[in-house]
Amino acid sequence: MDRIAILQMLPVHDPLRLEALRTVAALTLPDCWIAAGFIRDAVWGQLHGHGVRPPAGDVDVVWFDPSMADDDASRAVETQLRARMPELDWSVKNQACMHRRNRDAPYHSVTDAMRHWPETATAVAARLLPGDMIEINAPFGVDDLFGLRLRPTPAFASEKRAIFQQRVSARRWLERFPDLALC
Numbered sequence: 001m002d003r004i005a006i007l008q009m010l011p012v013h014d015p016l017r018l019e020a021l022r023t024v025a026a027l028t029l030p031d032c033w034i035a036a037g038f039i040r041d042a043v044w045g046q047l048h049g050h051g052v053r054p055p056a057g058d059v060d061v062v063w064f065d066p067s068m069a070d071d072d073a074s075r076a077v078e079t080q081l082r083a084r085m086p087e088l089d090w091s092v093k094n095q096a097c098m099h100r101r102n103r104d105a106p107y108h109s110v111t112d113a114m115r116h117w118p119e120t121a122t123a124v125a126a127r128l129l130p131g132d133m134i135e136i137n138a139p140f141g142v143d144d145l146f147g148l149r150l151r152p153t154p155a156f157a158s159e160k161r162a163i164f165q166q167r168v169s170a171r172r173w174l175e176r177f178p179d180l181a182l183c
Contacts, residue, residue, distance in 0.1 A: 003142045007126065008134040010042055014052045016087075017042065023084050024061055025128040027077065031064035031095075031110045033137055035125035036117075043145050044121075044177045058091040062125065064110045069097035104155075114139050118156045118164045121145040144183075150174070151183040 011018040017038065024034055038059050045053055061081065065073075074092040081090040095113035099106045107113040114123040120140040127135050136142075144151050150173060152164040174180055 003146050004136050004138075006146075007039065007043070007124070007136050007142065010039075010046075011126070011134060014042065016054055020055075020059060020085060020088060021126060021128040021134065023081060026084075027080065029063040029065065029077065033062050033110055033125035033127045034059060035062050035110075035114070035137075036060040036122045039124045039126055040121050040145060044148065044173075044180070047146070047148060048177050048179060055088065058089040061090060061092045062095050062110050062113070063092070064095045064107070064113070066096040069094055071097075111137055111139050115153065116155045117153060118160070118167055120151045120153055121149070123153060148177070148180050149183050150180045 011021055020034060020038070024032060037057055038055050041053075041056055045051070061077065063077075074094050077092040078090045081088070081092065095107050095110050098113055099116075102116055104116050107116070110125065114125065114137065117123045121144045123138065123140050124142060124145055125137040127137070129135050138145075140153060143149075150168060152161060156164040168174065168182065174182065
């Protein structure tokens with residue numbers, strides 16, 4: 001089975017993640033995904049033999065709509081998600097406005113925004129399509145994710161490398177997942 005197919009099957013064996021994907025899909029937001037640790041930690045946990053565990057930390061919902069590029073829209077979505085699944089710590093960000101915070105040129109989609117995230121293994125997202133099909137969005141592929149490689153994206157490989165290193169330290173990934181290789 002290829003790695004994308006494995007990612008598509010992860011929520012099938014994880015009822016909480018599957019319900020989170022269903023809940024987000026029901027909002028019908030444009031270009032909307034659950035990303036980052038929701039996927040990354042599930043894969044790394046499985047590869048470390050931890051089995052199925054609930055998401056640690058927040059559940060990152062990313063979407064793209066330039067017509068709603070203010071923080072109020074994302075807060076309203078967070079409120080809806082908390083009402084539907086209060087057991088999760090939802091974090092919602094419209095990627096159409098994140099370029100300002102990151103001091104980048106405007107993004108054109110969630111995929112484009114993910115190319116400006118710090119780690120390749122974090123730049124992976126999933127969404128539920130009709131018929132309970134799961135689509136994967138991984139602009140850097142999934143080899144680093146499954147290869148247990150903690151690598152900065154090209155945007156963080158040089159000038160922003162300190163931010164990448166600070167994230168590695170603050171999130172304690174090398175302690176939580178000792179088989180990771182820092183690249």
